[in-house]
Amino acid sequence: MTVEQEADAPPSSPGKMSVPTLTAMVVGSMVGAGVFSLPARFGVATGILGSLIAWAIAGTGMLMLAFVFQNLAIRKPELDSGVFIYAKAGFGDYAGFTSAIGFWASAIAGNTFYWVFISATLGAFFEGFGDGDTVLAALLGSLGVWFFHTLIARGVRDAAVINRIVTICKIVPIVVFVVVLFVNFDAGVFADNWTAYGYGELGGLDEQVRNTMIITTFVFIGIEGASVYSRYARRREDVGRATVLGFLSVLCLFALVTLSSYSVLPQPELADTRQPSMIGVFQSVVGDWGQTFISVGVVVSVLGAYLAWTLMAAEVMYIPARNSDFPRFLGREDHRGTPITALVVTSLAVQALLAATLVLTDALNFMLDLSTVLALLPYFLAAAYALKLGLTGESYEGVTPRTRRKETIVAGVATAYTLFLFDAAGFEFVVLCTLILAPATLLYVKARSESGRRIFTPTELALFALILVGAVVAGVGLWTGRITI
Template sequence: MSTGEQGRRPSDGAAGGATTAAADGHGPATTTDEGAGPAVAKMSVPTLTGMVVGSMVGAGVFSLPARFGVATGILGSLIAWAIAGTGMLMLAFVFQSLAIRRPQLDSGVFIYAKAGFGDYAGFNSAIGFWASAVAGNTFYWVFISATLGTFFTGFGDGATVLAVGLSSAGVWFFHYLIARGVRDAAVINRIVTVFKILPILVFIVVLFVNFDAGVFADNWTAGAYGDLGNLNEQVRNTMLITTFVFIGIEGASVYSRYARRREDVGRATVLGFLSVLSIFALVTLSSYSVVPQPELAATRQPSMIGVFRSVVGDWGEVFISVAVIVSVLGAYLAWTLMAAEVMFIPARQDDFPRFLGQENANGTPITALVVTSIGVQSLLSLTLFVDDALNFMLDLSTSLALLPYLLAAAYSLKLGLTGEGYEDIAPRTRRRETVVAGVATAYTVFLFDAAGLKFVLLMTVILAPASLLYIKARSEQGRRLFTPSELALFVLIVLGGVAGVVGLVTGRITI
């Protein structure tokens, strides 16, 4: 919820002139009209690279120290970043190649699942994408409240009655602004980008200046502090957080329309991604260089605040806290728009019921916005009953994003294996892109395994009842509900949803 985060994800193109924002709400916000492309100035490689960086760096980076501290030591973190970096870069290349091989598919990440595996797969991809955005937006509000909890005890860790009350007011205030037509977040985006990147760089530099060789050595495997499990378990336990902070990487392909030259997009993608990977890894390593692993694991979220305060004193607490709040509020605005569009666009294409494609007089997808705000409000209420609301929403958002990622990577792999879209392309290019798609597909399957059965079942708890929207949409169009393979998938999802509900009721699944 970048918002991957929760940086987070864009939808490339919108029906009816809807605004398209970059992944974390920090790239360009442009308005498109049917039959006309956006009139924008062409951008250089450094400018494009900056946009890629801005789209991926979001709220999740502020929680990295404790999330890694509770799972692993330095060695495990280095391996985790290497795996995540490789996997997510392959995924970025998948979205880039799909944008080239299938340029007509410009309705968001869900469209790849539909093109490759049918209408019902595309529907589930869109629902997963939307639900991930809603969970990520809920994470944002819990994150803000937890930050305020550093100064006001009534906010606790972001899941108290006071926290939920203030967050609820914020949800509906932003709902009101967006419904009134507040859509262009360009000025906010520039401010937010500065308030994100600058404090993070200051954090890294200050901590490395205060480098403690003894602490760093003890944190190498953190073996002296207790049993974190073997190295494989440590790495697996970091996979959801590493994925969460990179969510939004598909946004790099959106920038192709702004490039002076097509090849500049690839360069900007690699440079931007490596820059972000370096920032994330340095935040982790610098934290290990000053704070012992057990203390790091026990630091309250957002953990960058506590770590920085332990080094520089009280002013560090205020410095990082302001950065967190400004960054998250800016991201929330963009991602509320994005979540609404994820329902609005399929509704305009007859994949969702027609009522979700309604706009108000200000051109806002109002019904989809209402459903999105209600979704965030519902999850906020749920946080009162969750043991660790912040990390639960982070993990839930990441798990839900895995389905559209997996289906997009699998579609790219399918194109490479069948040769569709490569008729006039050199065989070497096809082989390279097929290998990349294969690695990306394997990585997303690995992430499902790392997420665990709990979050897979919770995903089906959402997908199963949401299928009623698919049934309604098909009925409106007078179209066949399911093909035999789609019916089998529907039954599997319903069985998973029932198992998830039973697990929640019996306590076998805890949240």
């Protein structure tokens, strides 16, 4: 911001978030458990060349998505209710509802993943936690869920400030990891890891890159963090700035973590490193103290991300309820202004998934994949809405044709990228998402009935029928064993 802009800026309102705070929400939302699993997740899939291509594709696609959120914040400043509102504005009430539910369910699966990940980290020190899927692990997670529930119930603003502080603290061990590994750079290991073909068959380069898409998407979930909190921003344009600043910072950090890991360990050893794999990689370079150092970073980072995601999940239930898109009871506040009913439902949902981890085959990876695929729905609909605006010219009055053309291309690339991610995720997880969306539609029916509105338009009825068919396919697949979880 220039001096002149600063002078003209309105005074900040009490309780409003600045660009640094909004940026911290974006960084805090993305830098969670995913970054600590990058070395092994990339090591099992590809070498250095494949990882560079993967980060280039993911970075470009997600940067386009970041620009989409930035452009939408400028073109549609009145849409300040979070990422789901773009789907509603562009494609109708039911599309907006599915976007909100998809985002909320993604946060629930992601938060469950965080508790499993913390327990898996502790499993390196205490056998009772195993890989995060034991009774002791579920108990620890349950205690954590309700501790954070109490913390957030004290006020959304207080929790947001804590998140900013935690974001700064958790970046330190990641930066130390990168610096120490590059100081111990082994040119021979790095050269052998360039394609990693000498270690065995990883498949073609295209297959290697495809196999990294889920993890690269998971670590970037949260890019919309500032958008979700747009109603707290001091200025509407700050939302777009915070989104892009947060994304670029995190992209550089994630790519450096991956490349530095390839500089000290051969690809097979990276692939076999126990999750969270940053711990084992760092320990192999500095010794046993490295295990404790990174483990502390994992716990702090994951707890900070859990805080941010619980805040966003509650907001995404609360705001639609206030707009009559969700049932009214989800829009209740307590005396502090906290969306208390939405927060309770969110905490109960995480608690239920924690119980489910006791019977899942691979709880850690299942929750990661499910969270990623569910997040793709609101991302796709937001990008598609931006593309629709560009093609129709809506909201571009008085804007130069060059600007409109540029933003339309950005939205088109972002839309294509999210569609590619659906394909990379695979049919199994896509239909599992419909198994969540179909019963959740009962909330939509209740909300419409409360306000006396028509339930479905013909187009929305067709969309619901498609979701219902997917849910039936998923249910039959689970029953027959063709789909395993």
